[in-house]
Amino acid sequence: MIRIDLSQPIYQQIMDGITKKVVRGELVPGDQIPSQREMAQLLRVSPNTVQRAYRDLEALGVVHTLRGQGTFIRAAPDLIGSLREEMLRRAVTGFAREMRSLACGREDILRALEDEIKRGDDGDGTSSDDDRHQ
């Protein structure tokens, strides 16, 4: 299930939600995803918004729709790699911007990152970004 934050464009969140599941391996090539209509009802959003997200995912090669059969994941391994890289870059860009706004230098950033990674390794790895999405 994709959680929608209504303060941001919805279509991007649908694309990201599905892409993230592919990157994490929760969805693999050949898996069927909900139809546009089902997805619209599930998320309580306009069918036109879902249609736009699915169309763009198809253009990127993440999914393909077979007439009368449904929509399936089709991302090839190298595409999954580059999607993963792109999402990582986006997360880092946001993080770096926030750090700069706090006037943190290289030292601060690296130390904070090391601490965070260590904490994540010690814990049970629950701090996925979906949990703090709202």
Added chain:
Amino acid sequence: MVMVPLLTTTGISKRYGRTRALDNLDLELEPGCILGLLGPNGSGKSTLLKIVAGLTRPDAGEVRVLGLKPGPAARARLAYLPEVDCLYRDLTVAGTLAYVSTFFADWSPARAVELLEFMDLNPRAVVGTLSRGMRARLKLVLALARDAALFLLDEPLAGIDPRSRARIVEACIRQYKDGQSMIISTHEVLHAEGAFDRVVFLEAGRVKLAGAAEELRRRHNCSLEALFGEVYA
């Protein structure tokens, strides 16, 4: 292909006694989208929908619906859900459907049955015994069971329980077909905003703000609900 605008209003005004309901309103909408017609009570939402439905006429200005003047020909292609409770209390749910169906050539019995089920409405229940939320659901069934080009839903979410509200929004999304158009008026933005492709904010009979929902979210970095609070602050 030349696209006929779904709706064009040019300088329409309407007064009720000393109250100015619409004030020189200009609006142009493309077909194929779900439009949220937003604004506080008294901003002119219901009056605009009544004019589009051909139930009342503007004092001044021009209106075109689906390329037609409001009237019988346009009305045959649009489904209107009124804000007021217009149901006969003594009829059963099934009886209400049978009665209303006789008025419309585009009534789909199959769709009506499916909608009743989706709305958890018992066909044998007598209308007078239904809760307010259940009557709101029934009114929506009456509008959505038609295969209309344009659906005008006037305050379908007002004053009903959260469960019915959620179900009504879901039914609108479920029944919406590619190329159809829906105009949903509401002052309760939060529960419906995901369903809107475009929104028009009305204030005192004029357009205060209009645009594509996703574009407004991006530009203002907030939900339509939050934007609603800002617009009418």
